[in-house]
Amino acid sequence: MTVLPLAATAFSTVAAKLEGWSNWVAIASAFAAFCISLERALGFGARWRYHREMKSGYFILLDGISFAAILPDDRKQAFMDDWWAKLLSMRGREGDLPNSGGSEKR
Known part of the structure; x- marks a missing residue:
């Protein structure tokens, strides 16, 4: 479960520098936050x-x-x-x- 948030965060970091990728950055960041909160909530x-x-x-x-x-x-x-x-x-x-x-x- 750790790999998915790390990949989404890495993608967000790289995509933030690209023009026109702001929607994907927001989606990947939200996905990473969701995965982390789900892992914490379910233990x-x-x-x-x-x-x-x-x-x-x-x-x-x-x-x-x-x-x-x-x-x-x-x-x-x-x-x-x-x-x-x-x-x-x-x-x-x-x-x-x-x-x-x-x-x-x-």
Whole structure:
């Protein structure tokens, strides 16, 4: 989403020096402002980070479950109990989506 406002701003800068391009400069500037305000209002950056963190967290849990297969039998249950607690913690974060109605703490 950052590329579009940058391109529109660069176009506006170059086109401002050209004769007869004032309408296009205004349109490109308005488009850049709209893109920036839309990104800020919807919080795409925060949501992207949230989804990456959640995906990474679940991948770590899956990796740990694979690791549990090679543990000695006397340590498997303790490891899986700990991993179960981590899974529940990850599940508890599901409602914390940034800039959404469900992220209020109750």
